[in-house]
Amino acid sequence: METGYIKNMLHNAEEISWHTLYHADRNISAPFHLSLSDTDKHFVAEKVIRIIPGKRLVAYGMFGNQPVVAKLFYERRKASRHALRDTLGVDALISSSVPTPKLIYKGTAKQQRIQILIFERILNANTLEEIWQKKSDSEEITPLLHAIILELATQHVLGILQRDLHFKNFLIANNKIYTLDGSDIKKLHDRLSKKESLDHLALFFSQLGVGHELLRESLLTTYINARGWNLQYSEIHFLNQAYAKHQKKRWERFQKKITRSCSTYFCKNSANDLVIFNREYQSNSLIEFFQHPDAIFQSSQTEILKDGRSSTVVKTHFDHHSFVVKRYNIKNIWHWLRRRFRPTRAAKSWRLSHYLYLMGIATAKPIALIEKKFWGLSQHSYFLMEHVPGIHIGEYFSLYDKNNPAFSEIAKKIIELFKHLASIGLSHNDLKMTNILISHHKPIIIDLDGMREHRSPTSAMKRMKKDIVRFMRNWENNQSVHQLFENIIGETSWKT
Incomplete structure (x- = not known):
């Protein structure tokens, strides 16, 4: 039985048709509702969260009195196939006892051409992507990452493969890890092989970004201990190659995304x-x-x-x-x-x-x-x-106090920033004071149009050493800061 609140929403929300969904591009606004073919309940959409024009839509809403997430499939001749693929993936997770939001309805709208899957909505939850982007330091979420690595190892043993593994597919609520998106789930007849597992692990690691080498090593140790493995040098080499491959593929895909219309x-x-x-x-x-x-x-x-x-x-x-x-x-x-x-x-x-x-x-x-x-x-x-709130490094280090360790920490982060740029094949080419800001206790690099792109990290590293020579000229009139950076560069074995 639907409450007065739901009835009021139904009154204010028009029923959406297949024709409207199929031809609407991204111009679909909530609220709207769908009458379902085999129940008196309605799905009432409150917020559209993702649209792939002409194919499918994901929305928050209500099903009866329950908060839900619904997936609507409406692509010509393929809607049933995609809905079935998603359902089979969810069934594979459930049969393997992998936590996933409960599928509470699967069927069609009364218009038949719209397939719909309705899942319970896990409230007060965040995806791993959201948690990772909001972190102030990777250490604060290290325990969570280790828990997810153990979950991933378990799924590999169970023969569960997330074909498009990314941080948005892990939902965390009340210290429980949920796996999302059945359409990306493949159930193998046996556990993943070592090579398949390492390649999949490399895909996960590639989403951590640069500068997390120690974290990756720690997570790898957790994973191989969970699997009871000892890795040979050739297998570590394979993992590193797979990591570089997935990093490159992620950028190739993302590069296309930022030059066309999409959800973002x-x-x-x-x-x-x-x-x-x-x-x-x-x-x-x-x-x-x-x-x-x-x-x-x-x-x-x-x-x-x-x-x-x-x-x-x-x-x-x-x-x-x-x-x-x-x-x-x-x-x-x-x-x-x-x-x-x-x-x-x-x-x-x-x-x-x-x-x-x-x-x-x-x-x-x-x-x-x-x-x-x-x-x-x-x-x-x-x-x-x-706009980045903060001050440039010239202003920051004009207040330099050798007895305040915060200045040394910021200086180390600046040199690490240069190394991270080189590790992805970039050199800045204009490291004057005003192009590095200090905001929320970390350096921010700006003015990117003069950057050079190199064929390899090795050639970028060579060029970055020349950039550092230019960077050090910023401190010719401040010998104490010049010496601070000289010491840090010497400690990192990255001499100019």
């Missing part, structure tokens, strides 16, 4: 302009900025951070958020002709800032890319990023 990003590419932005920040004022980006540079409420020939940088506000806009200027006709067939500097900043984000290297969060075109060729380009 909106993209419009026409003869007149290119606009890509993070949907999380969508607002009327942001849309107005996309239409007339130069107007922001004339606003009395805009703070000019840099006004140079090659670029103009300002700080501004949209809907209670602080942003920095960098406009890349065209110096003259010859400058435009030289760059006309190359990716814009804004596009390079957009791509590399996402690369750093994916690899766990701190930089200003990318929000939008804009390119204004003439006859299909780029003219001005703009890069919108989240």
